[in-house]
Amino acid sequence: MEAYIPLMKKSPIFAKIKESDLEELLKCLSARTKQYEKGQHILTVGEQATFTGMLLTGQVHIIKEDFLGNKGIIAQVVPGEIFGEAFSFMETKELPISVVAVEKTKVLFLDYKKIITMCTSSCGFHGQLIKNLIRILSQKNILLTEKIDYISRRTTREKLIAYLSEAAFKAGKNTFTIPFNRQQLADYLAIDRSAMSLQLCKMRDEGLIEFEKNKFKIVDIAQK
Amino acid sequence: MEAYIPLMKKSPIFAKIKESDLEELLKCLSARTKQYEKGQHILTVGEQATFTGMLLTGQVHIIKEDFLGNKGIIAQVVPGEIFGEAFSFMETKELPISVVAVEKTKVLFLDYKKIITMCTSSCGFHGQLIKNLIRILSQKNILLTEKIDYISRRTTREKLIAYLSEAAFKAGKNTFTIPFNRQQLADYLAIDRSAMSLQLCKMRDEGLIEFEKNKFKIVDIAQK
DNA sequence: GGCAATATGTTGTAAAAGCAACAAAGGGGG
DNA sequence: CCCCCTTTGTTGCTTTTACAACATATTGCC
Numbered sequence: 001m002e003a004y005i006p007l008m009k010k011s012p013i014f015a016k017i018k019e020s021d022l023e024e025l026l027k028c029l030s031a032r033t034k035q036y037e038k039g040q041h042i043l044t045v046g047e048q049a050t051f052t053g054m055l056l057t058g059q060v061h062i063i064k065e066d067f068l069g070n071k072g073i074i075a076q077v078v079p080g081e082i083f084g085e086a087f088s089f090m091e092t093k094e095l096p097i098s099v100v101a102v103e104k105t106k107v108l109f110l111d112y113k114k115i116i117t118m119c120t121s122s123c124g125f126h127g128q129l130i131k132n133l134i135r136i137l138s139q140k141n142i143l144l145t146e147k148i149d150y151i152s153r154r155t156t157r158e159k160l161i162a163y164l165s166e167a168a169f170k171a172g173k174n175t176f177t178i179p180f181n182r183q184q185l186a187d188y189l190a191i192d193r194s195a196m197s198l199q200l201c202k203m204r205d206e207g208l209i210e211f212e213k214n215k216f217k218i219v220d221i222a223q224k
Numbered sequence: 225m226e227a228y229i230p231l232m233k234k235s236p237i238f239a240k241i242k243e244s245d246l247e248e249l250l251k252c253l254s255a256r257t258k259q260y261e262k263g264q265h266i267l268t269v270g271e272q273a274t275f276t277g278m279l280l281t282g283q284v285h286i287i288k289e290d291f292l293g294n295k296g297i298i299a300q301v302v303p304g305e306i307f308g309e310a311f312s313f314m315e316t317k318e319l320p321i322s323v324v325a326v327e328k329t330k331v332l333f334l335d336y337k338k339i340i341t342m343c344t345s346s347c348g349f350h351g352q353l354i355k356n357l358i359r360i361l362s363q364k365n366i367l368l369t370e371k372i373d374y375i376s377r378r379t380t381r382e383k384l385i386a387y388l389s390e391a392a393f394k395a396g397k398n399t400f401t402i403p404f405n406r407q408q409l410a411d412y413l414a415i416d417r418s419a420m421s422l423q424l425c426k427m428r429d430e431g432l433i434e435f436e437k438n439k440f441k442i443v444d445i446a447q448k
Numbered sequence: 449g450g451c452a453a454t455a456t457g458t459t460g461t462a463a464a465a466g467c468a469a470c471a472a473a474g475g476g477g478g
Numbered sequence: 479c480c481c482c483c484t485t486t487g488t489t490g491c492t493t494t495t496a497c498a499a500c501a502t503a504t505t506g507c508c
Contacts (some may be wrong), residue, residue, distance in 0.1 A: 028357070084507080090359060141368065142311070182486060183485080183486090191466090194488080200487095364464095378466070406456060437456095
């Protein structure tokens with residue numbers, strides 16, 4: 001477990017916790033690691049949520065299978081991030097999702113009960129852990145709400161305008177880069193890539209925006 | 225403030241906290257109430273998030289104005305629910321949304337810093353408050369993720385199937401009632417009401433589902 | 449009971465999306 | 479430098495949606 005201390009120190013869940021405190025905290029949380037091969041299930045739909053996981057190495061997908069047997073990727077997790085936390089804190093009896101290893105993967109398991117229950121010593125770093133957790137949950141909430149805001153729009157163009165406007169607002173200027181390539185942006189906005197490409201080029205031709213790769217400039221998006 | 229004790233006791237944020245502890249807790253959180261008239265802003269886009277609100281009476285809308293000047297209702301809050309919590313815990317410098325009173329409204333303000341910082345006495349009910357908060361955030365997370373799952377589908381029919389399947393899964397049987405009328409369901413799934421109505425009737429004619437008002441029965445949704 | 453308001457179902461049309469298939473442009477590695 | 483692979487742009491066709499307008503319940507209230 002010691003090999004992953006640097007990763008843990010950078011991860012949001014252990015933010016602002018000193019390396020010296022980290023070891024004690026891990027003990028306090030009954031943390032343990034487990035390794036999975038490609039394709040193996042870490043959590044399976046229908047079972048009870050009993051822990052929060054943190055990805056140490058590899059990659060996992062959170063997937064959902066519907067009645068038609070379609071598998072949909074809800075989210076992918078990269079090292080340092082936690083997963084399953086919402087379900088464990090809700091004490092979900094039957095998980096509606098599965099978590100599978102996309103490649104060889106190592107996971108740190110944390111006992112959610114020990115996260116939210118202050119230890120008797122009321123240690124400062126345990127308090128920090130809870131603050132971190134609340135921040136993570138809040139942050140996810142905001143990101144999810146934003147995404148819903150975008151994909152609730154009716155047309156491809158409206159979704160793009162909503163997304164790009166917000167990106168410009170966040171950047172504080174009309175030029176900005178986005179963290180997606182075209183396919184990823186289309187997936188994020190739940191639209192067709194080619195239809196999106198068409199709209200982007202139309203908007204460029206109309207003088208609304210300029211772009212090159214994932215760098216965008218909003219010229220006059222308020223124009224109809 | 226005493227008049228709202230019964231409401232507070234039932235609200236998720238104060239769940240499992242005894243009435244006798246509630247008073248002390250409210251002091252500990254520097255809680256104070258404020259009243260708003262219809263149309264007044266409780267929080268305004270651009271300002272700093274400094275507190276978490278709990279609605280006592282009335283109704284508020286969380287709205288977003290885009291570059292085009294369109295106002296979109298992101299969520300509505302009913303008495304007992306909290307709002308603005310994600311932004312306050314993220315210590316957001318510029319709120320991307322506004323919160324306005326739809327009617328005459330009374331709000332309880334809570335200092336978010338005092339929520340997440342254990343008081344020196346490390347009182348049990350403060351620990352419960354944090355657990356409640358984490359549950360609320362987790363629950364919202366799950367609901368938002370579910371919604372994204374539905375509205376990410378390409379067609380109206382697929383969105384309906386995804387939503388109804390999940391509703392049946394949650395109910396544990398193939399007959400269930402939904403908490404929406406047609407227009408509300410269309411708004412929730414971000415689709416057109418009439419197009420949705422058309423699809424629902426088609427699906428009924430095809431023998432996939434049966435429904436009457438907001439009571440649905442899934443006959444054979446796996447069928448193509 | 450009857451009227452008004454709301455909710456739901458139906459239809460037609462124009463506009464947009466989705467999809468597939470392909471072209472063009474880059475990028476990285478051997 | 480060339481080839482392969484990924485990314486992005488483009489086009490044509492079919493399906494679906496959005497929208498408006500209207501018809502038909504259903505509900506609540508006086």
